[in-house]
Amino acid sequence: MATFDDALTYLKKENVRITPQRIAILEFLTEVQNHPTAEDVYRAIEAKFPGISVATVYNNLKLFTEIGFLKEMNYGSSSSRYDFSVDPHYHVICQNCGKVSDFFYPKLDDVEMAASQLTDYQVRSHRLELYGLCPTCQQTSLETEGEIK
Template sequence: MIKGAVEKLKASDIRITPQRNAILEYLIESHSHPTADEIYRALEDRFPNMSVATVYNNLRLFTEIGFVKEMSYGDASSRFDFTQTKHYHAICTKCGKIIDTFYPGLEDVEAATEKLTGFKIAEHRLELYGICPECQEKEA
């Protein structure tokens, strides 16, 4: 995955800095949909001169290129998701954990909505809220 993302950056004439590479690797390896601050804290020991602004700027760049999705919920910091396939999210209302879920069959929801409403749909997202197994265990 990292190789493909690096090639996409090179194709867009974007320099591959060690910090940029580390942020990208962290996003790819992390399945927790981290915030910019979480990424910064995870990498600050390796890159003591890197600022939070550097992380934000790179995340913005990755989002513009299209291989990172910004997940904004309005009430908290945005979370970032390295993605190559359309997927949805199950979110724990207790601890905030976010798990990717794939559900084939929803691909045509945009076309159906366009047909029903006349809207030109650009994208969609689906979020399911509940309590994760770990939090259920704690409650029991």
């Protein structure tokens, strides 16, 4: 799914009831670029929907994931993050703050073919995660080191 309208059309096609809460969650997911957690989504829409529960947010995220236009990403023991872009891409994860950034590198598609040929597996997908420090945490680290010296 590329846009809010695409996702909304798909929900209607799948006979999913379109509620104001679902629209709000969907709008947030299509506008944000930071791979939010369910808690992030909840905090973003709770002012507009004071009666909404965290469970409602989780249930809708699960539904959107099952339908296939949202990807749940699990990294270690931290909360799952959600990615509205289901097109093939990779992630760089900050080891300090947990920020996740997308990057695209099409040459890695050859890895699937090579793995299949070398192992006789029928490879269906792959996932690449790189870990390091985001620019903000790098700057904070430099500032902290400067204070220590």
